Amino acid sequence: MEMASQPVDNRKEGIISGAWHCLKSLPGKSMSKLIELAKKTKKLGQDDPRRIIHSLKVGLAITLVSLFYYFEPLYDGFGVSAMWAVLTVVVVFEFSVGGTLSRGLNRGLATFLAAGLGFGAHHLANLSGKLGEPILLGLFVFLLASTVTFVRFFPRMKARYDYGLLIFILTFCLISVSGYRDDEVWHMAHMRVSTILIGGFTAVCVCILIFPVWAGTDLHNLDGEMDMTFLEGYKCVLNSKQTEESLANFAGWEPGHGEFRFRHPWKQYLKIGSLTRNCAYRIEALNGYLNTETKIPEEIRGKMQDACINMSYEAVKALKELAFSIQTMTKPCSANSHITKSKIAAKNLKSLLSTSLCKETEILDLIPAVTVASLLVDAVACTEKIAESVQELASIAKFKSVKPKKAPSRSSSKISEPEHVITIHQPSSLPE
Secondary structure (H helix, E strand, C coil): CHHHHHHHHHHHHHHHHHHHHHHHHHHHHHHHHHHHHHHHHHHHHHHCCHHHHHHHHHHHHHHHHHHHHHCHHHHHHHHHHHHHHHHHHHHHCCCCHHHHHHHHHHHHHHHHHHHHHHHHHHHHHHHCHHHHHHHHHHHHHHHHHHHHHHHCCCHHHHHHHHHHHHHHHHHHHHHHHHCCCCCCHHHHHHHHHHHHHHHHHHHHHHHHHCCCCCHHHHHHCCCCCCCCCHHHHHHHHHCCHHHHHHHHHHHCCCCCECCECCCCCHHHHHHHHHHHHHHHHHHHHHHHHHCCCCCCCHHHHHHHHHHHHHHHHHHHHHHHHHHHHHHHCECCCCHHHHHHHHHHHHHHHHHHHHCHHHHHCCHHHHHHHHHHHHHHHHHHHHHHHHHHHHHHHHHHCCCECCCCCCCCCHHHHCCCCCCCCCCCCCCCCCCC
16 A cells, blocks of 8 residues: 555655746746847837827827716716717727828718718608507618618728728617617717717827827838848838828828828829839849849850840939939939930840840840840839839929939938849849
């Protein structure tokens, strides 16, 4: 019996010892996790200090509307409906002014219209008597909810008014259905609309008056001050579509601010962004091709050298000029001349490939050179389209006219433009 009980005692001692070691290690693990969390929190705030300010603004707005619950005179006027003001601030307050205005106006107008329709539906259903009232109310709810839900599928409505349409359905159903059991439907609709308007107004005022964040300014300066390498810059451009569309949508709701007038052509930025991504796709494909094991023969490489360098160099100078024009909101002066020179170099390269090289070189040896030339020519064509869109933006937005001068270098202007020249005979720059 003693021998049988000894292993059991040993197992108990092992379990107790292991548990004790775990308990002793908890403070150390918790401290390391807290330190790691503190580092992440610090980095999050340092990356964009506006996040900290936004958090404080949301707390202030919620505190202000909470006063309707804390003070008896205000609570007596609105009662439990005052909670709608708090909920409105929570769901309406966004990071940017445009985002807050978008949600606030959508919620306010949708609530006002739905409350009016809900009261009207309740009144019409009430005229049909006790038997017909629930039937008419159900019919009204079915028709309106189905229609508005279908409207939400339209792309333009989805982009700008989706939240408002959702609140419209919610408010209409809440007032029309609950009014069947509550005779004070008018009072309920009035309280809901009033408290939502108060909450939305508070959120908008705090967002605009205290360190406002403008979506339009963020869109205008998007990627402009990021310090990144050549390829990182192109990857950032390729992945920026969703951010651009969101900022452009919010910017359309904002009033005039800074150098941007009301109804500034924000949609033109999306067009320029789309063309820039098309250009970046060509550059990425070119970089991927030059980093493969496919090699251009030395003889062909030497003949293509000058034309390729001129094409890429002039295209880069044009892109720098266009980026500087957008950042400073001035009309581009010399971008067209650089594009013209780049197109001349492209034409010379096409002529070279279609005449002398075709006669002197095997077709298989010529394929890599033709591929590189084709990607470069496409990049030049994309640059020309970008220049046309920037000129259109400058005309619509009334950019300032300045005397022609050289665009500042990257170090002084903080513009993250491409400064890459394709050098075919130097694998160290772009490996083949």
